[in-house]
Amino acid sequence: MNITVCIKQVPGTAEVEIDEKTGVLIRDGIDSKMNPYDLYAIETAVRLKEDKQAEISVITMGPPQAEAVIKEAYMMGADKGCLLTDRKFAGADVLATAYALSQGITQMGKYDLIICGKMTTDGDTAQVGPEIAEYLNIPHVANVRKIHKICDKSVIVEMNMAESVEIQEVLLPCLITVEKDICQPRLPSFKLKMKTSDRPVRRITFNDLDDKNVMHYGLNGSPTQVLKIFPPPANTTNEKWEGRGDELSKKLADKLHELKYI
Amino acid sequence: MAKIIVHQDKIKDREATIKVCPFDALEFESNDELILNAACKMCKICVKRLPDIFEYVEDVAPSVNKDEWRGVTVYIDHIEGDIHPVSFELIGKARKMADKIGHPVHCLLMGSNISEIAEQVLHYGADEVFVYDKPQLHDFRIEPYTAVFEDYINKNKPTIVLVGGTTVGRSLAPRIAARFRTGLTADCTTLDVQENTDLDQIRPAFGGNIMAHIHTPNHRPQFATVRYKIFDAPERTKEKSGKLTLCDIVDEKLDSKIKVIEIKKKEKVKSIEDADVIVVAGRAFKKEDDLKMVYDLADELGAMVATTRPLIEAGWMDARLQIGLSGRTVKPKLIITCGVSGAIQFVAGMNNSDMIISINEDPKAQIFDVAHYAIVGNIYEIIPDLVAQIKEMKKEQ
Ligand SMILES: Cc1cc2nc3c(=O)[nH]c(=O)nc-3n(C[C@H](O)[C@H](O)[C@H](O)COP(=O)(O)OP(=O)(O)OC[C@H]3O[C@@H](n4cnc5c(N)ncnc54)[C@H](O)[C@@H]3O)c2cc1C
Ligand SMILES: Nc1ncnc2c1ncn2[C@@H]1O[C@H](COP(=O)(O)O)[C@@H](O)[C@H]1O
Numbered sequence: 098m099n100i101t102v103c104i105k106q107v108p109g110t111a112e113v114e115i116d117e118k119t120g121v122l123i124r125d126g127i128d129s130k131m132n133p134y135d136l137y138a139i140e141t142a143v144r145l146k147e148d149k150q151a152e153i154s155v156i157t158m159g160p161p162q163a164e165a166v167i168k169e170a171y172m173m174g175a176d177k178g179c180l181l182t183d184r185k186f187a188g189a190d191v192l193a194t195a196y197a198l199s200q201g202i203t204q205m206g207k208y209d210l211i212i213c214g215k216m217t218t219d220g221d222t223a224q225v226g227p228e229i230a231e232y233l234n235i236p237h238v239a240n241v242r243k244i245h246k247i248c249d250k251s252v253i254v255e256m257n258m259a260e261s262v263e264i265q266e267v268l269l270p271c272l273i274t275v276e277k278d279i280c281q282p283r284l285p286s287f288k289l290k291m292k293t294s295d296r297p298v299r300r301i302t303f304n305d306l307d308d309k310n311v312m313h314y315g316l317n318g319s320p321t322q323v324l325k326i327f328p329p330p331a332n333t334t335n336e337k338w339e340g341r342g343d344e345l346s347k348k349l350a351d352k353l354h355e356l357k358y359i
Numbered sequence: 360m361a362k363i364i365v366h367q368d369k370i371k372d373r374e375a376t377i378k379v380c381p382f383d384a385l386e387f388e389s390n391d392e393l394i395l396n397a398a399c400k401m402c403k404i405c406v407k408r409l410p411d412i413f414e415y416v417e418d419v420a421p422s423v424n425k426d427e428w429r430g431v432t433v434y435i436d437h438i439e440g441d442i443h444p445v446s447f448e449l450i451g452k453a454r455k456m457a458d459k460i461g462h463p464v465h466c467l468l469m470g471s472n473i474s475e476i477a478e479q480v481l482h483y484g485a486d487e488v489f490v491y492d493k494p495q496l497h498d499f500r501i502e503p504y505t506a507v508f509e510d511y512i513n514k515n516k517p518t519i520v521l522v523g524g525t526t527v528g529r530s531l532a533p534r535i536a537a538r539f540r541t542g543l544t545a546d547c548t549t550l551d552v553q554e555n556t557d558l559d560q561i562r563p564a565f566g567g568n569i570m571a572h573i574h575t576p577n578h579r580p581q582f583a584t585v586r587y588k589i590f591d592a593p594e595r596t597k598e599k600s601g602k603l604t605l606c607d608i609v610d611e612k613l614d615s616k617i618k619v620i621e622i623k624k625k626e627k628v629k630s631i632e633d634a635d636v637i638v639v640a641g642r643a644f645k646k647e648d649d650l651k652m653v654y655d656l657a658d659e660l661g662a663m664v665a666t667t668r669p670l671i672e673a674g675w676m677d678a679r680l681q682i683g684l685s686g687r688t689v690k691p692k693l694i695i696t697c698g699v700s701g702a703i704q705f706v707a708g709m710n711n712s713d714m715i716i717s718i719n720e721d722p723k724a725q726i727f728d729v730a731h732y733a734i735v736g737n738i739y740e741i742i743p744d745l746v747a748q749i750k751e752m753k754k755e756q
Binding site: 108129158159160161162163181182183184186187188189190191192195218219220221222223224225226227228230231232235236237238239240253256257258259260261262263264265266267268271315316317319320321322323324325326327328329330335336337338339340342343345346347349350352353354356358359 | 362363383384386394395396397398399400401402403438443498499500501502505525526527529530531532533534536537538540541542543544545546563564565568569570571572573574575576577578615616617618619620621622623624625630636659660684693703710714716718722727728730731732733734735736737740741742744745748749752753
């Protein structure tokens with residue numbers, strides 16, 4: 098079977114700050130890494146492959162340097178990789194990202210199962226997966242925390258709900274987004290690194306896609322627009338207490354009493 | 360449509376120009392032309408910093424007749440007869456926005472044998488509740504639920520649709536938004552509406568380190584998801600108001616490639632989202648046994664104990680007790696953090712609490728930026744003593 102995994106390169110640190118006056122983002126260093134949630138998606142695919150004949154393709158949409166995450170996926174056991182990159186994809190929101198990915202996935206050939214991470218650490222919307230499924234017109238199950246069985250024509254998965262788990266049998270092809278509970282990702286292997294060092298990464302650009310209407314991609318294809326970004330508001334009404342431990346606990350007890358918690 | 364034009368002749372310092380973008384979206388092509396690549400998020404920082412080089416231009420936008428879209432719709436999320444409380448919170452928000460633009464508040468409810476649930480919704484001030492009651496909708500399966508949602512939107516044309524950020528909501532909202540080729544903003548923390556019905560949406564991005572103000576100017580409906588406990592639920596009214604409308608949909612549209620085999624209950628634990636008072640233990644606790652003092656404090660206050668990520672990773676507490684970005688969002692009446700530094704990933708999950716009291720020995724701890732009462736001191740001195748004092752006070756009462 099053919100498994101496609103969607104992965105994304107994200108900033109290496111979440112410690113971004115924003116300059117209050119200029120509204121400019123300050124990022125320490127410029128290092129990037131694989132979205133941590135996507136490691137679970139790759140691991141899920143690799144385990145399925147160990148269990149059953151499968152070919153794993155990974156796809157990412159991003160700038161040329163995002164090729165690094167494809168290479169990393171090779172070191173975990175992915176077979177083929179594809180980088181979807183073009184200036185026409187710039188400024189894509191969730192809808193335009195999902196659309197471009199669905200077009201790219203179609204270019205890569207046949208797929209039975211598409212696996213996405215639960216969410217990304219930069220966009221953190223958890224929406225791209227379900228929107229890809231909609232564009233490809235296939236069913237999806239989000240928040241999968243366990244794969245029970247892969248059959249010839251279907252997959253049996255466990256969806257995590259707030260108070261219950263729902264076990265669903267879904268006909269292939271389908272898309273799932275996986276939670277962290279599903280497995281522990283392996284580390285990239287040195288052996289595979291050597292073996293895959295010259296394995297190519299296929300580049301897909303706008304001109305390779307079936308739909309060549311520029312209005313469907315990047316900023317043109319994005320219904321949502323960012324008006325501005327700004328730092329989270331700080332709480333201004335705060336009172337600071339300092340002193341000896343027993344004084345502080347007395348003061349706190351009185352305060353809790355005043356607030357009617359005691 | 361809007362785009363950013365690069366005035367190539369104005370570029371003086373190539374390196375500096377590229378660095379202006381925090382997302383590495385600027386690069387020189389082989390022909391020395393500076394372009395915006397796929398990493399561009401259209402944040403317009405380049406336009407702000409280097410207005411000579413970068414120009415933002417807006418062409419004619421695809422027109423949508425905003426007058427054709429009316430009403431604020433809330434998707435009513437329910438499991439096994441219980442409405443998820445986020446739905447009520449959203450009705451409250453919808454009411455405020457709808458009143459501002461003179462639109463009605465509608466609710467969409469789907470499921471099987473749900474007439475009782477539908478009655479419940481009428482106590483929260485919606486104008487009309489649209490009910491799809493079909494056996495095929497008994498369990499949540501994505502295609503039939505999306506089909507019903509689509510049917511509802513085609514018939515009612517709401518301008519705004521609010522969906523709770525539950526497991527079902529987070530799966531359903533993107534699917535239906537993509538079907539209408541429209542925008543969806545996830546996990547909004549602030550919502551407001553303009554007179555022209557444009558929805559102002561503010562959400563944290565980058566793990567809560569920055570806030571983004573987003574709108575959907577040229578598409579309808581405008582979709583937003585909101586997590587539980589972000590907004591306040593309206594009081595339940597004694598009298599019912601609004602009307603129930605039963606809707607139908609042809610069976611063929613409810614076909615699905617998904618079969619639900621079994622639904623297993625998870626053992627029911629009271630979740631921290633439902634607690635009115637929470638005591639949080641952070642990494643300041645040196646060993647697992649020391650946690651006893653927070654449990655004692657929680658007992659005295661009728662509180663639940665929650666924690667930060669390091670203690671989950673240490674295996675000292677159940678993962679369901681983690682507050683924060685990768686944990687739960689809570690909005691209790693009172694939260695007391697004990698030895699928590701206040702990393703943004705944690706704070707993002709609790710800064711909407713009504714009252715925040717924080718104990719930390721570091722006077723510069725970040726948690727103090729959000730705390731209403733910042734107590735600079737050692738937990739090992741304060742907490743046991745506090746517990747003793749409370750016991751004493753209770754005796755006197
Ligand atoms: C993508 C991502 C997602 C994350 N999601 C979450 C999340 O959902 N939830 C979460 O909690 N974290 C999350 N984290 C981790 C987060 O960044 C912090 O590491 C974590 O919240 C820190 O927990 P802490 O405050 O308990 O520990 P520390 O940061 O170690 O803070 C301990 C504090 O206790 C104080 N202290 C020490 N001893 C004493 C004493 N005796 N008395 C009083 N004060 C004392 C110290 O001054 C310090 O401020 C996430 C990180 C990433 C990268
Ligand atoms: N640019 C991208 N390229 C490839 N996959 C992506 C991209 N953006 C998001 N995804 C996939 O969609 C999931 C959810 O992303 P998000 O909606 O941004 O939280 C991720 O875990 C990835 O599997």
